[in-house]
Each structure stands twice: as C-alpha cells, then as structure tokens.
Amino acid sequence: MDQLPPIEHAPRRAALLAALADVGADLALVLTGVAGVRWATGFTGSNGQLVLAGDRTWLVTDARYEGRAAVECPDLDVVLERDWTAAALRLAVGAGAAALAFEGEHVSHRAGVALADRAAEVVLPTVAVHQLVEPLRVVKDAAELARLELACRVTEDVLDAVCATGLVGRSEREVARLLEDGFRARDAEVAFASIVASGPNGAVPHHEPGQRLLAAGELVTIDCGARVDGYHADTTRTLAVDRLPSDGGLIEVFEHVAAAQDAGVRAAVVGAAAGDVDAACRSALEAVGLGDAFVHGTGHGIGLEIHEEPFVSRGATASLADSTALTVEPGAYLPGRGGVRIEDTVVVTTAGPRRLTSSPHDLRVA
Secondary structure, three states: OOOOOOOOOHHHHHHHHHHHHHHOOOEEEEEOOHHHHHHHHOOOOOOOEEEEEOOEEEEEEOHHHHHHHHHHOOOOEEEEOOOHHHHHHHHHHHOOOOEEEEEOOOOOHHHHHHHHHHHHHOOOOEEEEOOOOHHHHHEOOHHHHHHHHHHHHHHHHHHHHHHHOOOOOOEHHHHHHHHHHHHHHOOOEEOOOOEEEEHHHHHOOOOOOOOOEOOOOOEEEEEEOEEEOOEEOOEEEEEEOOOOOOOOOHHHHHHHHHHHHHHHHHHOOOOOEHHHHHHHHHHHHHOOOOHHHOOOOOEEEOOOOOOEEEEEOOOOOOEOOOOEEEEEOOEEEEOOOEEEEOEEEEEOOOOOOEEOOOOOOOOOEO
C-alpha cells in the first residue's frame, strides 16, 4: 500500500466551531454521526461521540475502544462512558454552555428522548442542528484526495485482473467474490457489496449477484469499489463477455450511455449546479430515445461515505466547488434485454473535471 499523507483533524474542528457560532453563541456541540466523528477526530470505532465546548474537546466512547482512542486521537480528552447523552450534557454544563446542539439527522428517537429528559433535569436547552458537518466534508483536502485516488487505482487494478482471467462460465456471485478478495489482497477493504449483473439481469440497476453463469456474447455490468483508510472508490463498467453481442441493439445502447457519461463528466465544473451534471446525462439519453430507460439519479458525492453530499440528481442546486469528489453514472435499463451503466469517480477542479477512475470507456471484451 502506498504511503499516504497524514490527515490534520484540528483545523476541521476549528471549522466546526466556526459553523456552530453561526447557529448561536455559547453553544456546545455533540457529533454522533460515524462519518462526521471520524472526519473531525480520526476515530474509527463504531461508538464515538465528539463534544466541543469552546476551546475544549472530548471524545466520548466506551472501554472497548480505550486503546484505539489513545492511538487515533492523542490530542483529545477521552471520556469512557456508554451513555453518551449523560456524558455530553455533563460536559456541556461543566463548560458553561448556554445550550447543547446535536445532529438532528444522526440521533435516534430513543437517544433524543433520553437527551431531552436529562437536559430538562439540568435545565440546559438542546438544539437540533441540521447539515452542520456535511457541507464541511464536501470539499476534499489533499490527504483525502490521495486516499480516494489510491482506492480508485486499487479498484481498477483488481477489476482488470479479474477480467483478465476470463468471465465465461463464472457465476455472478463468483465474480463478485473474486473482486472483493482482490481488494483485501491489496490491503484495502470492500467499499460496498459488488454488483455483477449479467445478460437480462443488467436491466436491474442494483441487481444482487446470484448463481447465473455468464455466457459468451452478452453484456455484464460490474459496479464495485475498494475502500482505503476509510475512503471509498466507486466505478462501474459494462463489458462484453468473450465476444461482442450480435443482436438486440445493445452495442448502440452502450455507445449512447458512454456519450451521456462523457457529457456529464464535462459538465462537472467549478460553479456548476449538481443538477447540471444530471441534466447533461439525461438530455443526451433523451435525445436518442433512452430517457425513460434512465431510472435513477446521475451520481453522488463520495468520501468517508459511499453516498454523501452533493447528490447529483434532477434539479439539484448544490454548487460544485473545487476539490469536490462525486460520481457520474448514467445508465439505460431495458427489461428482458439487459442494461448498461458507466461510472467514474470524478474530482471537480479549477482546471476541469479529473477522473480518478480512468480505465477505457469503450466496450471491452472480457
């Protein structure tokens, strides 16, 4: 595995405090979303909450993660307590906060009730905040981009290696397993359950691989990704198995989807709306009569989560900033015949869009 640059978490917490100040003065904040906590602290455990109050920061976790927290978050005070609601309120009161803000999207109903009940006991108001962390995570720094780029390289290398062994006669499930074993062999993790959709199954965008055997002369759509140090890759290629298909017009469908995908990538420029990328893909497919066959959004942001802001869908208004990472993945799905999807992970830059997944877009034979 390549040497990766270190991630600096303290500036991220400073940005969080600045964003919190726009919500209200003298607020404490507790982060509970797994991706947000990792982004702000580097903590990789499944039970961690970050409490910020003025110039004090605490990581609340439990005894299972004491050693991990010491290694991953040496600059934070660690509080070992399973009941994070009690700990967060106690820390906020001790810091003299006027109220405790929490992430409305990431707190369960049960935890929210417990937080409200305990807050009433200590006469400390609580404030649900929304989309406080997510906008800060959209623009990727150099360390994040290095991880995304490596994850994409691992993904493409493994996909190429699996295809080089030949696909005829393998089951969809076997191909998925070979991909995921390949990621692990490269010291990466599996970003998400791989999709291998062969023949008519290609008409199902999120087909779950089964025992169907791949046959010569049909198409197979493979959607897969590796994860490196928490950062996800996501790529889709539609391939011809053993030889090009000879009927059904699928080669023409492939060419139309490839052209639409290229149009979408070219639209992913600084200052464009996310919906402009979707419109570029959608218009290209509508122009050739495939608009109704494109049944999902064009893409999504990608980073510590496989699907994160900005979402690239019809009418999406988020403005694309320099160093935003997203996917562009139009498709056409024809029930009973098959389907085509082509997807790249792309970084928006001032010099234009840059594909992190760059394997050929022509209809390859595998």
